[in-house]
Amino acid sequence: MGKNIESNLANTPHFNPLNPQEFRKQAHEMVDFIADYYQNIDSYPVLSQVQPGYLRANLPQNAPSLPESLETILEDVKNQIIPGMTHWLSPNFFAFFPSTVSTAGFLGEMLCTCFNSVGFNWIASPAATELEMLLPKSFMFQGTGGGVIQNTTSEAILVTLIAARDKALDVDGSGNLNKFVVYASDQTHSTFAKACKMVGISPRNIRLIPTTIDAGFSLSPIQLKAAVEADMENGLVPLYLCVTLGTTSTTAVDPIELLAGVAKEHGMWVHVDAAYAGSACICPEFHHHLNGVELVDSLSLSPHKWLLSGLDCWVKNPTALVKALSTNPEYLRNKQSESDSVVDFKDWQVGTGRRFKSLRLWLIFRTYGVVNLQDHIRSDVGMAKIFEDFVRSDPRFEIVVPREFGLVCFRLNPDENFGSDYTELSNQKLLDWVNSTGRVYMTHTKAGGIYVLRFAVGATLTGDNHVVAAWKLIKEGADALLKTV
Amino acid sequence: MGKNIESNLANTPHFNPLNPQEFRKQAHEMVDFIADYYQNIDSYPVLSQVQPGYLRANLPQNAPSLPESLETILEDVKNQIIPGMTHWLSPNFFAFFPSTVSTAGFLGEMLCTCFNSVGFNWIASPAATELEMLLPKSFMFQGTGGGVIQNTTSEAILVTLIAARDKALDVDGSGNLNKFVVYASDQTHSTFAKACKMVGISPRNIRLIPTTIDAGFSLSPIQLKAAVEADMENGLVPLYLCVTLGTTSTTAVDPIELLAGVAKEHGMWVHVDAAYAGSACICPEFHHHLNGVELVDSLSLSPHKWLLSGLDCWVKNPTALVKALSTNPEYLRNKQSESDSVVDFKDWQVGTGRRFKSLRLWLIFRTYGVVNLQDHIRSDVGMAKIFEDFVRSDPRFEIVVPREFGLVCFRLNPDENFGSDYTELSNQKLLDWVNSTGRVYMTHTKAGGIYVLRFAVGATLTGDNHVVAAWKLIKEGADALLKTV
Incomplete structure (x- = not known):
């Protein structure tokens, strides 16, 4: 009967949206389009001059029934999309912090898309997990832990906050979050307060300690100590300190070693948000900003801001992270995970799926x-x-x-x-x-x-x-x- | 004095990792490498046969001081990385759910990387925000709300849970999470319970209602109603229902209309996780699975599972989401955001930064x-x-x-x-x-x-x-x- 089914198969070819010949032709076309864009990027207004709602008037609002050619679509990119871009890669872009890219980073992204693997656990793509584990050594954060690529700094702060919270709740046993307090300077990125709110820390318990222009907007260990002690006198429990290397407003640097010293006396989780300035620490002349990094629990940096690639987060001791974020449904069970001989990065992050992003930094x-x-x-x-x-x-x-x-x-x-x-x-x-x-x-x-x-x-x-x-x-x-x- | 500085500038060219000529050459090389990979993909073992730790033995563990050629690196990709890949794009991959890709999706990803824009608010890339706003109309979810591209289904569930929690806490006023209960079937993806834990819902208050093989593992509205009523009798407050279209284990479909009917009687937030089967609903013969979708608050689907692209999440009424996730630091303030004439997608997601991902689905x-x-x-x-x-x-x-x-x-x-x-x-x-x-x-x-x-x-x-x-x-x-x- 199996034979009959087989001989009844229609021999009409299926629609194949990944035909290698077609891919080769169109991808070459796209490479030239992009190279031309980079060559001419200087000529575009760096800040888009369009008005809100401009695109709705210029593009069809429904998906077409029938295919359109790449040429037609690229014409629309040129005439409708590009005028609405604020060109982050323009040499005249001096806003925010830059979003860097490089040929090698681009090629790494292409390879990542090429494999399109979803490396939630080791077996789903051994190379993806193992290459990611090699990276932290190449970089700055050594120790018993490891590194994991998060999607954003916000996510790195979010997952480490959850790990710290759940660890503290375990010790505390009351199930009551209201006594936990978190600390950072008033220059800390707004994503910190947002993450605290997301995990259920009351805004009343977020201490954004004032800084001064005279101290270069850097967080003062003395002020931190005073704030922590005042909270403890009121029966509150210090939970988490966010130290920033290179604040968004003025690139102020908080002194890791002194601040971690204060925080560690009280058993707090210390996270370093090195989104911007972390990358600079590959130069010996900036490396001293990392003094004391061995005291902290986690550190995140955004290589897209200065190292031509995407975001990473290093965690010194991932036990608390894995405890807070681990799942083990039957459909993902496999021998390697159960043998404990491998790392499953799904347990270090918010989502289940993850792309092979380490290829970018590796190529760079x-x-x-x-x-x-x-x-x-x-x-x-x-x-x-x-x-x-x-x-x-x-x-x-x-x-x-x-x-x-x-x-x-x-x-x-x-x-x-x-x-x-x-x-x-x-x-x-x-x-x-x-x-x-x-x-x-x-x-x-x-x-x-x-x-x-x-x-x-x-x-x-x-x-x-x-x-x-x-x-x-x-x-x-x-x-x-x-x-x- | 300005003149002097200018004339003192060294005229040695800077290191330029995005030289357009070099980019063009190397990107063409990469296109051919990838096209060859797709052409030969059938010949690789689909499940990687390597042992844990294989890569550490085969690749340098530190970043090199000096540059290496693309040829050397691609040799390592061929000889060290590819053997460690589980080939998700292999035609012989029938595991998990697929992670689809297509030429158009690939080109969309290339364009997204090309612009490398960080569209946290409208002004930072008007086209990125506006194209993303056009997509939901092309799709299935109409209404007063809109769509936003999240990184993963987990993130879509996480942010909608936070929105529902904060909305309910506002009404409740006690600041106490312990009375809120969430519901889903026992077939729901493990990411749901993980997200609940992340936002501080106690595992005691997560109801994973048993399903049966006779009912095709679909969540029963009668059982949901019974569970909700029992909880309310005990003084608990129903918060959130997660309905699944196409469960991970067996692609079971929960009946949206009947379940939302029960949930809405008690003011719950209803989310539809259509990660897998949502894409099928572009075919009229599957569209009936969406009956009742106008009753729900949010819906997420993963076009990478079946529609050749990345993940999306639609939210019917984003007010609660924006209220829970909005930030407004000085360094991101701008006229357009303050005029309320534009959408800033940073307030619809966990992170601040976001890529121009809508290009993928649009090209597809x-x-x-x-x-x-x-x-x-x-x-x-x-x-x-x-x-x-x-x-x-x-x-x-x-x-x-x-x-x-x-x-x-x-x-x-x-x-x-x-x-x-x-x-x-x-x-x-x-x-x-x-x-x-x-x-x-x-x-x-x-x-x-x-x-x-x-x-x-x-x-x-x-x-x-x-x-x-x-x-x-x-x-x-x-x-x-x-x-x-």
Whole structure:
């Protein structure tokens, strides 16, 4: 009977959306499209100039019934999508922190998509798990634990918070979260408070300790100690400390060793959010910022911000993490997992599925070597230094906080005849004008109540000439603005 | 003084890891490498045959100081990585659920990597936000809300649980989670209980309602009603119901309309996890499974399982979600967000950053059209039907639950002379043998206490001939196994 079924099979070929010949042809076409985009990227307005809702008017709102050609679709990318892009890879992008990419990172992403493996456990893709386990050694975080690639810094903070919470609840036994307190500086990324809220920590129990401009917006161990002791006197339990290496506003660095010393006295989980500045620590001249890292429980960094790749998170002792996040449904059971000879990364993260993302960082390290990656960091720091010198050379401007990495925090000087509201307004006006030209994109922040312009160097294609041109444009804006006053 | 700085600039070119010419050359090389991989994929053992720890012995454990060539690296991919891959895209992959890919999905991923934009808010990439907002209309979920691409089903369940929890806590006012109860069937993916634990719901308050083989492992509205009423009598508060369209074990379908009817009487949040079977609903013959979807609060599906792309989540009314997950730090403030004329997707998800992932699904819809995507689903279902017919034609085997989509649940018949332990052991042995050949990869589950072999058709490259060959191999295994008894 099996034979009959077989001979009855229709011999019409199935629709094959992964025909290798077709793939080869179209992927080559896409490579040229992308290479052309990179070649011309300088010519696009870096900040998109479209109005809200622009796309709805320009693209069909329903999926078509019948296929369309790649040429038609790429025309729409060129004419409808690209004008609506804020070009993060433009050499004129100095906003937020950069989102870096590189040829090697791109190729790593292509390989990851090529295999399209879902490595929730070891057996589902041994190479994916094992390559990811090799990476932390190549990097900065040694010890008994390991590293795991999370999707975002937020997720790294979220899962370590859950691990810390569940560990503390186990000890406490009351099942009551209300006594646990978490600590960070007021400069910590907003994702920290968001993650605390997600895991059920009351906003009343989140201590964002004030920092000052005089201390470079760095978290003070003395203030941390005072806050912890006050909470303990009130019967509360210190749970988690988030230390930042390179804050989002001004790249302030919290002193790991001193802060971890305070926190560890009280059994807290210490996490280091090194999203931005962690990458710089591959250079010996920045490595001292990691002093004390052996004391902490976990550390996350975002290589996409400066190391040409995606996000990673290192965890020193994953036991608490695995305890909080492990699942073991029948449909995922297998001999290797049960023999305890392998790591199943699904138990280190929120989701079950995961892509083979370590290929990116692996390709980057091997293609460029540590020497070139150090050069890359240093050249960005060098360009930021050039920009800083420009700012210092013009008495109409001031540097708000000393520059340490690739970010320059500056502003139009407060004019003594006007109040701080006026200074803020002038700087806002200058920023809006600069961004409206489409020739440079910068963003702002407020730190210590001061409205600050942020010039973040780090887009992969940025060269000295772009920094020079950006400064000229800013001066031009200041000329016009101060003339009309 | 500015002039001096400028003229002092070193004119040595910076290290440029995104040189467009170099990118073009190397990316073309990678395209050919990948096309060759797809062309030869049939020849690799589908389940990796390596031993734990194999990679550590074969690759350098530290990042090199100096660059290596792409050729050297690709040699290592070929010789060290590929042997450690379980080839999810192999036409002989019938394990778990498939992770599909297509040329158009691949090109979409390349474009997403190309722009490398971080679309946390509208202004950071208007096109990324607006294209994502166009997609739900093209699909199944209409209404006042919208869709957002989450990283995983787990994350979709996590964020909707948080939204439901915070909304209920607001109403309740006690700040005490202990009275909230959540519901799902015992067939629900383990990620549901994990997400509940993450948000602080006690395992005591998670009701995984038993299902039966006679009801096709579908969640019974009558049983749900009974469970809810019993909890309410005990002073507990029903919070959240997770309905599954296509369970992981056996693709059971919970009846949305009847279940949502019960849940909505008590004000619960209803989420539909349509990870697997949701994609099938683009075919009219499966669309009835969505009856009642207008009653639910949120729905997630994983187009990577069957629609050649990544994961999406639709939320009917995002207010509660945004309330729970919104942040507004100074460094992300901008006019458009403050004017309320735009959507900032950072407030719909765990992380801040997000990639331009909608490009994938958009390219897939346009490149193939709805007609071909329906063909794709139907041809997989057709091949599963062929396999089902093979199984039914051999009296040594039985179909455990009726097949509805692309998954066939079967086993070697229990021999009346032996107990159920022996049946389980025989099926385990058969599975191990089949997988050890490297010619087919299947997995197992347990449902209603029965050890079941799962044959999941859906890998993009699978054709009739692979299904025929797989069945021959399984028969061969059964011949050998039953002869030696």
